[in-house]
Amino acid sequence: MERVQEMAPMPAPLADYPTYHPLVVHAPIALLILTALLQVVVLIKPSDPLNWLTVVLAAGGTVGAYVASTLVHPHTDGLSDAAQLALESHEAYAFYTQWLGLAGTLLKAGTLWRPVKWLEGLAAVALVGAGITVALAGHQGAALTYQFGIGPRGAYLEQHEEGHADGKLREHKHPETP
Template sequence: MKSMILMCAMLLGAIAANAKGNQNMGMSGTPALPGKNMPTYQSTTINDSASMAYQQAHNTGTLSDFPRLHPLIVHFPIVFIILAFIVQIISFFVFKRELSWVSLFLIVLGFIGAYISTNLLHGGDPDLPALGEIARRTFEKHEQFAHYTEWFSGIASVAKIISHFVFKRKLWTGIIVAILMAGAVYAIAVTGDMGARLVHIDAIGVQGNRIPLHDTD
């Protein structure tokens, strides 16, 4: 009991000291503005036409200005496929029948989402001739693993249906399904990583940079 009281007293003392230090800093002078002493980075890939398209898009405000449907849909298969794999693993230990139904619906929904985001709501390709070699390879890998995700999740869906209805959730069929789901999880993780690199490193899509000015979905 004494040790708990001592720990609480020390914690309160630390909080009070920290609050007093922040107050003194505010009274002694104006704190530095965020990013004042930090280096600033200017993307050289965003040209005038892209900036103009960016301004025009803000004026019109329609979905056809930029391909926004792809990033709007693509997060669904990411969540569904990952959850399907997790639920499939848990179903080996508890609530086998109930969780088998859950993982079945999740992987089927994940496949549908992957197919739609890869084929129907693709969003258009960037201006490939204008890309550098590294950015082009990143984009090609992004596309390649997007199709891998589609295939892995599709095959996993078929395998899960067979495992659930034909083999009545036998362990060895469940393991095969889990392996296929793991492949889909890996593929979609690489796809997302390559997509993030394209946006945050290569600035593709930033202010309309190097993307079609209409939705090709």
């Protein structure tokens, strides 16, 4: 078996990552799934502190989902048809997550102002939906990484050479076949 690196610095410098997407995406996954669970608990047993916590976590998860799917989302190159379909599914679930998370956050914030059961129910539907879609997006992301090999060490990611004012692509990294 081939060694990837003889000695890797710990922790790895941020510049060593081909994309920051995996560093960012795990927070919204955890926050939105936790938010969905909290909202179900609050729906069954109302609690002011949990209501506020749910709004804060929902907002954090929604903002994190937006950042992960837009600002640090890597661009790919040279994908197989199957990998491309998985990527499109991943991106669709991420899109649904953003909108369900935003709707759930706004609805949940509305319950702080007007705590009525039907509004809590709508917030629960949106937040549970966001929890489900972020889990599905994560599942597709795992398939992209572990089944199709996209991302590790920059495989299939567009690589931009530093210092070029035109920002054009200079090189593409693909995994080496054994």
